[in-house]
Amino acid sequence: MSTRRGRSSDGPTDEPHRRALSAAVAAVLERVDAHAAGRTDGRPSSGEPARAATALDTLTASFALTPFERDILVLAAAPSIDPTAAARCAAACGDPGRAYPTFSLALAALDRPHWSALTPVGPLRRFRLVEPDDETALTTARLRIDERVLHYLVGVPYLDVRLHGLLTRIGPPGELPGPHERCAAELAREWTEAGPAGPAGPPHVELTGADRRTRREIAATAARRAGLGLYAAHREDLPTDPAERERLARLWQREAILVPAALLVESGDRPTAPNGTESFLASLAVPLVVSGDDPPPAGVSDRTRLTVPPLGPEEQLAIWTAALDGEPGITEDGLRSLAAQFSLPAHVIRSAATAARRAAEDGRDISPLAWHAGLAEARMSLDELGRRVEPRADWEDLVLAERQRSTLREIVAHVRRRGTVYQEWGFESVLRRGLGVTALFAGGSGTGKTLAAEVVAGQLGVDLFVIDLSQVVSKYIGETEKNLRRVFDAAERGGALLLFDEADALFGKRSEIKDSHDRYANLEVSYLLMRMEAYRGLAVLTTNMKKALDPAFMRRIRFVVDFPFPGVPERAEIWRRVIPGRTPSQGLDPQRLAQLTVTGGSIRNIALSAAFQAADEDCPLQMRHLLAAARTEYLKLERPLTPSEVCGWT
Structure with a gap:
């Protein structure tokens, strides 16, 4: 039987199914004629078994129909197959106005009748194979076969149009990586070995880990292995009204049997409020997989849980x-x-x-292009979680003592050669944990911490993402860890350099536990350090108050780089580099400018502000412009500009 939506040119034709249904209709109508004539010698309406299974045989077996229920279904299909069926039904009823199949006619004319076939919980009505026009006059109401079921019986399969827009057909992907192929095989076994009446419950599985498309590919591969199609629905699209959910559950169970197919229910990126969908999912006795970033809390469902393994x-x-x-x-x-x-x-x-x-x-070398393409794909999941800084600075832009520069070079080496040391040389099997490269940049504001991170990112050829911890930390218990996990999970894709700015928002002297909030605050710090140690890229914390950090946390940081307040020689060098060579200038003296006791960040602010003033006057940049800009900067810093700092400027 074809499982495609619509006709299949490479599958079996529908002719055998139409012939089988026509033969079954003829047999049932003979029983109707015999009843009309008062005879009991009509041949059994179930007929002879076909040599090859037809759609009617498959449907009868799939829904466990009794011979009487099968014949009711055939009788309901008769007016669409045999043009004489209406007149023959009217003759059997003795009423020209009842020229249609009814339950009362079936009970009187067909073999082995039983009243349970008429009930709403029986398979005929439960799965909407046939429906009476008027449920108040159950036995005398016209019986109609569902259009979808009729087309199935004549060999034309398709997805019920009432499910269009809610469900999407998922085709099987190409070859999966080994770990994902094994996960798909395990999912297929869960579907094929579990049964609706089995001790393990219905064939329902919870699939977590990896990203949404990877989980979808695994589910599609598992469906192919199990001989099923796969249709996907979003959890948010499922109806919230109980009656609508019940109708959808019955409709999909019928489709899952007729196609046959499994259902993939995908959860959104963020958890949504409960809307009754769990009861809908639990009511399905057909193959189901629920895909999400996180499994539901314990006790919410009894589904088997599978976690997609990461690729090594x-x-x-x-x-x-x-x-x-x-x-x-x-x-x-x-x-x-x-x-x-x-x-x-x-x-x-x-x-x-x-x-x-x-x-x-266009002839360019593909190797760096592949690297940049990898960065572009990886950064998509991080752009909304942090501020991306394009690494443009180089070692020449960084004014630091050799001791700090040497430590930064060592950090670059640790990140760049981690694959060689950990995998090729085997250190990963010996150390097992704490393999991430972590660093603390300590120093006052404007001393070059972010610039140093930019230089390191540029040397590694990775993105720099600045994460504002004040936006990550939440007053709600557990939310900070969730936010941090989103950051690290997204960053793992491309090994970006994560710069957690102003770590003092989270770090500090380990608080004495007085209430639950203090305990959870310590847990948040421990979680951040744990993720930093496991992170395959470089994670950097910045702080203005190194002494405020707990020594127990400091021991878990691999590198510590101090950014001291720049002295006069360093400030003079910064002044030489901060003003571009193309800038028209007159009488600038870096040594006198170095008398300003400010950090590199303030030096850049003063230089830029002075340049705008000179441009507005349409004249070269001069010391007077820098003096005016310095006064503005000092006002912002709430500091007085002393005469010794500007001595000899004018």
Whole structure:
């Protein structure tokens, strides 16, 4: 039986099914004629079993219809198949006005009648195979076969039009990575081995982990393995009215049997308020998979839980290799660098490779294009969680002592060579945890902490995302951890440099536990450090008050870089670099400018403000412009501009 929506040119034709239904209709009408004539010698309406299973046989077996219920279904289909059926029904009823099938006619004319076939809980009415026109006059009302069921019986399968717009057909994907293929096989086993009446309950599974499309591909592969189609619905689209949910449940159960198919229910990115959908899902006795980022709380459902395993470096390498195989400019080292840097779903890797090949059509080297395409794909999930800074600064832009610069270079080496040390050299199997690279940048505002992070990100070729912890920390218990998890899960894709600005919003001396809020505050800090230690990229915390941090937390930070207040030589060097060479200037003296006791951030503010003043006067940048800008900056800092700082300027 074809499971496609509409006709299939490569599947079996509908002719055998039409012939089988016509033969069954003829047999049932013979029983009706015999009843009209008062005879009892008509041949049994169930007829002879067909040599090959037809749609009627499949439907009878799938819904466990008794021979009497099967014959009622055939009788309801008779007016659509045999043009003489109406007159023969009228003759059997002895009433020309009742030229149609009824339950009373079926009870009188068909073999082995039983009243339970008429009830709403019987399969005929429960699954809307047949419906009486008037339920108040049950036995004498016209019986109508559902149009979808009639088309199925004559061999024309399709999805019931009442489900269009709510459900989407999901086709099977290509080859899945090994761990995901095994997950799909496990899901298929859950569907095929579990039964509606089995001890484990209906074949329902909860699928979490990875991203939505990956879970969808796994479900589609599992459906193919189980010989099923797959249709997807969004949880938010399911009806909230109990009566509508009940009608939908019956309709889908019928479709799942007729197609046959499994249902994929996808939850949104954010949890929604309960709307009764759990009762709807629990009522389905057919294959079901519920897909979501997080499993429901314990006790909400009894579904079997499967977690999609993450792809390791070797699986990532295999996907990149297959996606870029044969492309000029791609080397094994380049592929290993891609696999070590990015942790992307298989479909995202293939998308990035396609984008890189398209960009390389103009003759450019595809290796850096693949890297940038990977960054572009990875940053999509982080853009809404932090502020992305395009790394443009270089070592020459950073005015720091050699001790700090050496530590920054060591940080770059740890991140860049982690694949070699952890995987190739085997340190991962020895250390097992705490493999993330964590750093603390400590210093006053404007001393170059963010600029240093930008330089490091540029050296690593990754994105820099500045995460404002004040926006992440929530007063509601548990919400801070959820926000942090979203940040780290999104950043894992591309190994971005995460800069948690103003860590003092979360860190501080470990508070003495006086109430539950203090206890949860400590848990939030512990969770952040745990995720930082497990993060495959670089996570940096910045603070203005290093001494306020708990020493127990400091021991879990791998690198600490102090950014001291710049001295006169450092300030003079910053002044030389902050004003571009193309800027028209007159009489600028970096040594005198270095007398201003301000940080590099304030120096940049003063230089920029003075440049605008000079441009507005249409004259070169001069010391007087810088003096006016310095006064404005000092007012902002709420500090007096002392005579010693501007001595000799004019």
